[in-house]
Amino acid sequence: MVLMSYASSILGNHPAEFGGIDRALLNEAVDACVACAQACTACADACLSEEQVAALAICIRINLDCADLCETTSRILSRHTGYDRNVTRAVLVACVAACRSCADECEQHAAMHEHCRVCAEACRRCERACQELLAALT
Amino acid sequence: MVLMSYASSILGNHPAEFGGIDRALLNEAVDACVACAQACTACADACLSEEQVAALAICIRINLDCADLCETTSRILSRHTGYDRNVTRAVLVACVAACRSCADECEQHAAMHEHCRVCAEACRRCERACQELLAALT
Amino acid sequence: MVLMSYASSILGNHPAEFGGIDRALLNEAVDACVACAQACTACADACLSEEQVAALAICIRINLDCADLCETTSRILSRHTGYDRNVTRAVLVACVAACRSCADECEQHAAMHEHCRVCAEACRRCERACQELLAALT
Amino acid sequence: MVLMSYASSILGNHPAEFGGIDRALLNEAVDACVACAQACTACADACLSEEQVAALAICIRINLDCADLCETTSRILSRHTGYDRNVTRAVLVACVAACRSCADECEQHAAMHEHCRVCAEACRRCERACQELLAALT
Numbered sequence: 271m272v273l274m275s276y277a278s279s280i281l282g283n284h285p286a287e288f289g290g291i292d293r294a295l296l297n298e299a300v301d302a303c304v305a306c307a308q309a310c311t312a313c314a315d316a317c318l319s320e321e322q323v324a325a326l327a328i329c330i331r332i333n334l335d336c337a338d339l340c341e342t343t344s345r346i347l348s349r350h351t352g353y354d355r356n357v358t359r360a361v362l363v364a365c366v367a368a369c370r371s372c373a374d375e376c377e378q379h380a381a382m383h384e385h386c387r388v389c390a391e392a393c394r395r396c397e398r399a400c401q402e403l404l405a406a407l408t
Numbered sequence: 409m410v411l412m413s414y415a416s417s418i419l420g421n422h423p424a425e426f427g428g429i430d431r432a433l434l435n436e437a438v439d440a441c442v443a444c445a446q447a448c449t450a451c452a453d454a455c456l457s458e459e460q461v462a463a464l465a466i467c468i469r470i471n472l473d474c475a476d477l478c479e480t481t482s483r484i485l486s487r488h489t490g491y492d493r494n495v496t497r498a499v500l501v502a503c504v505a506a507c508r509s510c511a512d513e514c515e516q517h518a519a520m521h522e523h524c525r526v527c528a529e530a531c532r533r534c535e536r537a538c539q540e541l542l543a544a545l546t
Numbered sequence: 547m548v549l550m551s552y553a554s555s556i557l558g559n560h561p562a563e564f565g566g567i568d569r570a571l572l573n574e575a576v577d578a579c580v581a582c583a584q585a586c587t588a589c590a591d592a593c594l595s596e597e598q599v600a601a602l603a604i605c606i607r608i609n610l611d612c613a614d615l616c617e618t619t620s621r622i623l624s625r626h627t628g629y630d631r632n633v634t635r636a637v638l639v640a641c642v643a644a645c646r647s648c649a650d651e652c653e654q655h656a657a658m659h660e661h662c663r664v665c666a667e668a669c670r671r672c673e674r675a676c677q678e679l680l681a682a683l684t
Numbered sequence: 685m686v687l688m689s690y691a692s693s694i695l696g697n698h699p700a701e702f703g704g705i706d707r708a709l710l711n712e713a714v715d716a717c718v719a720c721a722q723a724c725t726a727c728a729d730a731c732l733s734e735e736q737v738a739a740l741a742i743c744i745r746i747n748l749d750c751a752d753l754c755e756t757t758s759r760i761l762s763r764h765t766g767y768d769r770n771v772t773r774a775v776l777v778a779c780v781a782a783c784r785s786c787a788d789e790c791e792q793h794a795a796m797h798e799h800c801r802v803c804a805e806a807c808r809r810c811e812r813a814c815q816e817l818l819a820a821l822t
Binding site: 327328330331332334335338339341342345346349351352354356357360361363364366367368370371 | 468479490498502504509
């Protein structure tokens with residue numbers, strides 16, 4: 271997989287120490303955040319083109335929040351110069367909250383809109399990956 | 409002030425209900441996040457041009473994190489369609505953590521670098537504004 | 547104005563040379579981009595809460611594009627380490643295109659939605675500021 | 685590849701018409717932008733942790749610009765409600781400029797820093813994908 275190979279390759283050649291962070295959990299969290307951000311941006315736009323867009327307004331809003339938070343989380347997790355435990359933990363908690371809300375909302379439209387079904391799947395994966403990384407940071 | 413007038417003007421003409429959120433605290437939090445993001449982006453780059461950049465590596469890193477988190481927080485606080493209390497609270501907590509870490513770091517270089525002194529001020533204002541909004545959301 | 551004072555204060559204490567870039571035009575372009583990004587994010591969300599949201603779908607879409615491009619442009623213009631003329635010019639051209647399209651669209655709804663009227667004003671200011679900076683870079 | 689399947693799956697279930705845009709070129713451009721943004725963010729941070737960071741200041745700066753532009757480009761390309769040819773073309777041109785500059789810079793450090801070698805590869809792929817999409821839009 272091309273994307274993973276760039277990211278994990280750079281991470282594998284990073285001069286900083288990584289404290290006790292598990293590399294596999296870290297890689298999965300970054301990849302899940304990036305994939306979820308992309309899914310949420312695309313789902314928001316697909317919802318916007320639906321005829322019944324008014325019924326999807328809340329879904330679009332949480333999609334946009336989730337995309338922004340996942341992108342920011344992926345960036346913070348990709349930096350290792352001067353690791354800051356408090357900031358890392360707090361952004362992971364926020365990312366989990368956004369992914370959970372977005373998945374809950376998208377799942378309600380999953381039977382009607384395939385883009386919501388796929389987006390909910392991306393959100394659940396990201397929620398899980400961030401929770402597992404959080405647990406490992408404790 | 410031009411920036412505030414666009415933002416508060418749009419907020420004042422938003423069709424959504426605002427629950428019990430205090431508009432003055434909300435406006436100040438959004439403006440403080442936007443100003444802090446801008447200060448952190450500029451401070452990171454000013455640090456990068458200093459001769460003693462190696463001594464500022466951690467400062468640059470937390471500047472970048474803080475810019476990303478403040479931008480995301482300002483976006484989430486600017487949306488009111490389908491207000492989500494959990495996500496709003498969690499991103500405010502994360503923003504406070506980043507602003508505090510960035511202010512702590514920049515203050516150590518404030519005597520030597522005026523850009524760090526100004527950035528620390530922007531971070532402290534944002535830390536305070538987000539905390540006050542958080543307290544009001546409880 | 548607090549925001550301007552952080553940004554221009556940091557810019558005024560930046561160690562890098564600024565080539566021949568006019569500082570007043572640069573400051574105005576950064577401030578206009580930041581204000582426009584904030585206006586577009588807020589306008590997209592206000593549109594999303596309108597009853598006739600289906601008629602505003604294209605407006606929401608260009609609002610989101612314009613917010614993203616203005617934010618990226620403000621970041622690139624806030625960096626001065628190793629100035630890159632090609633990238634700076636190209637991102638300004640793209641920002642002008644997005645601001646023009648967003649202003650054109652918002653102006654069509656300005657009589658009905660005050661948030662669109664205010665957003666169009668922010669977009670026109672940003673379009674003009676970026677064009678003037680572009681002309682000065684030639 | 686998990687990331688591609690979310691994105692292309694949502695794109696394949698999007699209700700909007702796609703004009704004459706070639707889906708394979710579009711998918712590759714979005715994926716290349718996302719991968720390049722991630723590589724540039726990680727490379728900037730890896731450079732920041734190098735002992736000789738002062739020699740990499742310009743590399744870090746263009747890495748940050750390229751990450752921001754690739755992220756914005758991937759978002760704009762992921763939206764299809766009300767396609768705007770002018771904005772799409774202009775952001776692709778800017779993205780090509782940033783990828784080219786970043787690849788040129790990273791290639792100079794590729795022999796010494798593996799993270800720069802990998803990042804240059806991600807930038808060249810993205811430069812090419814955006815150029816091919818641009819050519820197809822003409």
